[in-house]
Amino acid sequence: MKVSIEVEVARLRAEAGSFSPDCPTRVLLDHITSRWGMLILLALASGTMRWGELRRWAQGISEKMLAQTLRTLEADGLVLREQRPVIPPHVDYSLTERGRELAVLLLPLMEWVIADTAAAAAGGTPPA
Amino acid sequence: MKVSIEVEVARLRAEAGSFSPDCPTRVLLDHITSRWGMLILLALASGTMRWGELRRWAQGISEKMLAQTLRTLEADGLVLREQRPVIPPHVDYSLTERGRELAVLLLPLMEWVIADTAAAAAGGTPPA
């Protein structure tokens, strides 16, 4: 198990072309791991949401950042924006198929972080 | 498969206590997803490295950011720093057990990002 990880990383690095900052891979990764990106993806993983719902879900996000994050993720093809031409405006946000693929990978990561944080809080710093 | 994701997220949110910015969960997540954090973790997933090796691996990183990132990850208990008291100095960096657990979850994410970027480049924007 341990050895295969090392092989994997080497292969990854070769495919990604060294992860240089201007590589498209890095750009997408930056969007996903941006301050609010992962939170929004996670929120939408639980179902379609409207602007106001997202604001409440992602506590502390400003309107500016919500708009920016949503536009970025939409441009990346991860989030779908559907506007209904009614008064007052009604807009639904959801994950695209790509977005859902990604969310599936993000979930174990979040679970680990939560579990790890809980463990650290309970038992001081766990044995390194 | 799809429904279980929604259940998962709801459970996650309950456990994490709403992901407020000052929550320890968010702090750790920010470290992992910081500009260089994931890259360093990925580098060390391929084996123990020294300062100079890491600098070369993470192309474009400054000494300041390398030091800062390493110290942060070390404080989080993800990276182990072993200094050998010799002249000239010799310091080895590696992943702790927790770090390795995390790296295992990071790998599929990176693979997906690379594959997705490649697909987007090859076929224009894939069907949303």
Place this chain on the structure above:
DNA sequence: CTGTATCCTTTCAGATACTG
């Protein structure tokens, strides 16, 4: 309800020079 536009503060990150 769903945003946009502007300003303004804070934080991030790179370059440079220096140390044990």
Place this chain on the structure above:
DNA sequence: CAGTATCTGAAAGGATACAG
């Protein structure tokens, strides 16, 4: 070799006000 210290510019992010 393996860092630290300091300075400075760039950029992210938040608050507020306003609009369709």
